[in-house]
Amino acid sequence: MTAETRPLRRDAVRNREALLAAAREVLAERGADAPLEAVARRAGVAIGTLYRHFPARADLVDAILLEKLRAWADIGREAAAVADPWEAFVHYLRRVCETQAGDRAFEDLACRRVLEGKEAGDVRADVYRLTTGVIDRARAAGRLRADFTLSDLSFVVWGASRVHEMTASVRPGLWRRHLELMLDALRAENAHDLSEPPLGAEELTALLSER
Template identity: 55%
Template structure:
């Protein structure tokens, strides 16, 4: 039976999770755990007492990242304009990527967690935009995953340039207006 954590242990665990959020956002999921412990102001042994494996620490922040991404999709779904909803979702996803390397590595590119709700929302965003005639018919959810993956690399390589890349990629997704006969 698990006993509740002492108050100091609760503070240490919270400090470690907060530090992990920051360090992994800056340096990615392969950041040294020593950097997390140092940022939290605790010894590495304290980190390992709370999180015996790297995956345990990552799991502590993964759910909130998935929840944040899912919320972005929900907000995009309520916009009346289907194209604006899709663009809003993609842009806010790319903004998250630009400031949080772990977001991309854990949420966008990972297949280790069940993200069925976010997957369903992305499918609906695609279908809505295609139904409105604003998204190319040959674009699917996997293409959006590639869009996001590509943009993450731009954000990493040239942090100030991701919005330009984002705009260029949007042009590639948009349905061409019907040509007069």
């Protein structure tokens, strides 16, 4: 039996679980760039213990971000299960924005970071499929303005993130008001012709890679 396959001792398993639990809390509070020393302190272990379990920073951070990405896909599945196409779209946006307002690591994932790796790529593909499905269904039903795209949705989410960032110390829930204003503006019956076209998929991908 090699070191890689040998089962962890009970105390080592306990330490690893404590580190993952602490990382979920610390990254939710401080974002994906939070210092690992803060994670170790929260878990009640030495920083050396953290690095024995997670030799590279990305080993721990990416494990947590992958959980966030799966949660994002779950939101998409929740929305897909809502019968009314417009309410499904509203549910999706409210849940994504609510989640990022309470979790800075999720906000980083939604607005700033692209998680690499095959497993993350598979989950990201699910997020894309579910999100576009929600948009397409609301447009096809004539409830969402016909020219609304995935890139437009990205900017709505980023906008809510920015409002929350600027107003959280004064009124943490103010982002909800501005999201609801935006949702009213996105109804098909309120649409008017726009001179500026939306970003295309390649432009949006390029923009994300620069963030």
